[in-house]
Structure formats: C-alpha cells, structure tokens
Amino acid sequence: MDKKIQVADKTYWIGYIDDRKVPFHRLTLEKGTTYNSYLLFTEKPTVIDTVDISFGKQFVETIGQYIAPEEIQYIIINHVEPDHSGGLPALANKAKNATIVTTELGAKELKEMYKLHHREFMVIQDGDTLDIGGKTLKFFETPYLHTEETMITYCIEDKVLYPCDQFSSHVATYQLFDDLAKEDIMPDFRVYYQLIMHPHRPYVQDMIEKIKDLEINIIAPSHGYILRSDAKKYIRAYDEMSRPNQDTKKALIIYSTMTGNTKAVANDLADGLKHKGISVQIMNAQTNSNIEAIKEAILTSDAILFGSSTRYADMVGSLESILQELKEMDLEHKIGIAFGSYGWSGEAIEVIQDYLKQSNLKVIDSGYMIKTTGMDHLQFPIRVKFKPEKNEKEKLFQAAQAIGDLLLG
Numbered sequence: 001m002d003k004k005i006q007v008a009d010k011t012y013w014i015g016y017i018d019d020r021k022v023p024f025h026r027l028t029l030e031k032g033t034t035y036n037s038y039l040l041f042t043e044k045p046t047v048i049d050t051v052d053i054s055f056g057k058q059f060v061e062t063i064g065q066y067i068a069p070e071e072i073q074y075i076i077i078n079h080v081e082p083d084h085s086g087g088l089p090a091l092a093n094k095a096k097n098a099t100i101v102t103t104e105l106g107a108k109e110l111k112e113m114y115k116l117h118h119r120e121f122m123v124i125q126d127g128d129t130l131d132i133g134g135k136t137l138k139f140f141e142t143p144y145l146h147t148e149e150t151m152i153t154y155c156i157e158d159k160v161l162y163p164c165d166q167f168s169s170h171v172a173t174y175q176l177f178d179d180l181a182k183e184d185i186m187p188d189f190r191v192y193y194q195l196i197m198h199p200h201r202p203y204v205q206d207m208i209e210k211i212k213d214l215e216i217n218i219i220a221p222s223h224g225y226i227l228r229s230d231a232k233k234y235i236r237a238y239d240e241m242s243r244p245n246q247d248t249k250k251a252l253i254i255y256s257t258m259t260g261n262t263k264a265v266a267n268d269l270a271d272g273l274k275h276k277g278i279s280v281q282i283m284n285a286q287t288n289s290n291i292e293a294i295k296e297a298i299l300t301s302d303a304i305l306f307g308s309s310t311r312y313a314d315m316v317g318s319l320e321s322i323l324q325e326l327k328e329m330d331l332e333h334k335i336g337i338a339f340g341s342y343g344w345s346g347e348a349i350e351v352i353q354d355y356l357k358q359s360n361l362k363v364i365d366s367g368y369m370i371k372t373t374g375m376d377h378l379q380f381p382i383r384v385k386f387k388p389e390k391n392e393k394e395k396l397f398q399a400a401q402a403i404g405d406l407l408l409g
C-alpha cells in the first residue's frame with residue numbers, strides 16, 4: 001500500500017493485509033486478516049509487533065518507506081505467535097542495534113524460535129514504563145490472552161492501547177479504522193472474541209481490571225480494525241462477554257502466610273483454575289477480618305481451597321477461626337482442598353485437612369483423585385516445600401486443572 005496510514009501523532013500503521021483465505025488455528029479465515037504493526041517515530045524509533053512470518057521481507061520494505069531500519073531502537077513484541085513476531089528475524093537482521101522488549105517468557109521463547117540468543121532483550125514486569133524519547137510506553141502482562149507470555153502496551157501521551165490479539169477481528173480490510181468500515185464490525189469482533197479469548201475469560205476480566213483506569217482513545221490491535229470511534233464500547237463488550245454467568249464455576253482460595261510462599265502457591269493454583277475457565281477469588285485471611293463476608297464467599301463458591309504455611313507445627317494467622325465455622329455451614333456439593341507451603345513437616349496442611357473432614361464438604365485427597373480420575377501423580381492435600389520453583393509450579397498448575405475438571409464434571 002502506498003498511502004501512509006497515521007494512527008496517532010508520529011505513529012504509523014506498517015502492517016500487512018492478507019486477503020487470502022488464511023488457514024488459522026484449524027480454521028479458514030474466509031475474510032482474510034491483517035497483521036497490524038505500528039511504527040512510533042520518536043527520538044528512539046520503536047516498532048510495536050510485526051507481521052506474519054510469510055511477509056517478513058515486505059515488512060522490512062514497508063518500514064524502509066518511513067525510516068532506515070537500522071535506526072530503530074526498540075522492537076516491542078507483545079505476543080510471540082508467528083503471525084505477530086514472524087517479521088522479527090527479518091527486522092532484527094537490519095535493525096542491528098534495536099533492543100527487543102517483551103516479557104520474561106516471551107524473551108525465552110523468541111530466543112529459541114528465531115535463534116536470537118545474541119540479541120539484547122529488555123524484560124518487562126507488569127506496570128513497567130519505557131521512555132522512547134517523546135512518548136512513554138507502559139506495559140501490562142496479560143497472560144493467556146491468548147498465550148502465556150502475552151503482554152499489552154499503552155502509549156501514555158497518545159492514549160493508544162496496543163493490545164495485540166486482544167480486541168482484534170479477522171478481516172482483510174483496506175479501511176483500517178472502525179469509523180470508516182463499510183459494514184457493522186461487531187459480528188466479526190464478537191466471533192474473534194468467542195474463538196480466541198472466551199476460553200480464557202477469567203484472564204479477560206483480569207486484563208480489564210488492569211486497564212480500567214487508563215484513558216484510552218484508540219485501541220490498535222494486531223488483526224483487523226483499529227478502534228477509534230468509541231474505544232470504551234469495545235472494552236465494555238469484552239467485559240460483558242467475559243463476565244462470569246450462572247454456568248461459570250467459582251473457586252475461592254483463602255490463605256494465611258508469613259513470608260508469601262503460600263500466597264505464591266495460591267497464585268499458581270489460581271492460574272491453573274482460570275485456565276479451565278473457572279472464576280477465581282483469592283483472599284488473604286490475615287487482611288480480611290470480616291468473617292461474614294468470608295462465609296458469604298464460601299457459600300457462593302463451588303470449590304474452596306484453604307491454605308496456610310506451618311509455624312511451630314501449626315497454622316499461621318487467623319485461618320483457624322474461619323475453619324471453625326465450617327461445620328456449622330451447609331457446604332454439600334462443594335469441594336474442599338487443603339494446601340500450604342512448609343519447611344520440613346507441614347503439619348498445618350494436615351490440620352486444615354482435619355477441619356475440612358469435619359464439615360460436609362467433599363474433601364479431596366490423593367485417593368479420591370485416583371478413584372475419580374485415574375491420575376496417581378497429583379498429591380492432595382497440596383504440599384509445597386518453601387517457595388514453589390519451576391517443577392512445583394508445573395505440578396500446581398496440573399493439580400488446579402484437575403480440580404477444574406472435577407468442577408466442570
């Protein structure tokens with residue numbers, strides 16, 4: 001395309017329009033798609049996302065119409081799938097001094113995928129900012145939207161959100177802005193959401209929570225229309241479509257901790273549950289003193305996971321006062337699970353398990369799991385020595401997914 005498409009101040013669309021019937025995730029995209037990439041022409045020129053791996057050469061040529069690729073300082077990769085990062089090897093080959101900006105897992109995967117071990121990476125953490133000389137970018141980790149390493153980028157001065165796959169649609173349009181579309185774009189927008197995002201809807205809710213206070217004028221995703229007519233309308237649509245409904249199962253994770261290890265276990269369990277589409281609420285028993293609110297949360301959940309670390313052979317914090325209430329509550333048809341981090345003996349986890357058995361919760365232990373699922377490699381109650389490291393994290397994720405499967409029947 002010869003015409004330059006300006007998205008914001010000194011910001012240009014440099015993507016590729018793929019008007020073939022595109023094979024995609026075992027589907028065929030009848031209307032084709034676009035791979036949207038953006039050039040921010042600041043003092044430190046920055047590219048946000050690239051294009052499909054088939055079009056790397058054209059991509060570098062497009063950039064050449066604006067700037068010598070060698071001058072690019074930063075390449076932001078929000079999501080590593082090759083329909084967005086596929087132009088990276090061709091671009092990185094020319095932009096020899098550019099730093100590649102992505103999440104920790106994104107960096108690991110990109111190095112392997114494109115043999116970029118020798119390149120300089122900047123690994124971002126949730127909420128980090130980057131000054132690109134005249135504009136400031138802010139990054140938010142949005143795992144599983146739609147793969148684990150994903151993040152999104154927000155330009156503070158321009159009020160533009162670059163959410164990669166999120167808020168996309170698969171349409172090979174030459175009218176890239178939603179207000180110029182010749183058709184109602186909502187059906188394609190919704191279909192895309194249902195196919196790609198809805199299986200991870202609890203993470204969509206997390207993402208909306210992260211961006212809720214941002215002033216967003218334009219949403220510039222990586223497929224299809226750039227949304228500038230009413231950005232809030234599209235965020236509202238994602239919120240409505242991802243909200244838990246009556247069929248969504250809910251898990252409550254409630255824990256006590258001394259140094260955060262049990263909190264880390266709780267977070268890993270939450271990830272596995274959310275991955276199964278379970279809505280998750282996490283409560284720290286030490287900072288939530290309202291026992292009535294906690295009881296209400298228990299009564300409205302389908303699974304309740306109680307966790308504590310062990311201190312002098314017992315639980316820590318105020319978890320016990322909650323556990324004492326259970327036997328007075330009607331918890332039939334709900335699942336109860338004990339977990340915790342410990343050092344050498346982990347008595348607290350067993351004490352929690354004893355409390356759960358005194359209630360009418362269906363208490364999960366290894367024997368129950370083997371009998372109902374045939375899986376003998378998961379340990380219930382869930383015991384983790386000190387802080388969960390890589391292997392334990394993987395096991396926790398699997399255990400949570402197994403709990404999710406129990407809930408989903």
Ligand SMILES: Cc1cc2nc3c(=O)[nH]c(=O)nc-3n(C[C@H](O)[C@H](O)[C@H](O)COP(=O)(O)O)c2cc1C
Nearest residue numbers: 258259260261262309310312313343344345346386
């Ligand atoms: C004062 C103190 C007493 C502890 N007593 C025990 C114990 O009796 N049995 C055990 O297995 N671990 C014990 N630990 C180890 C903790 O349970 C372990 O460090 C755990 O990972 C802490 O998790 P948290 O950060 O969630 O509190 C003790 C730790 C401290 C600091």
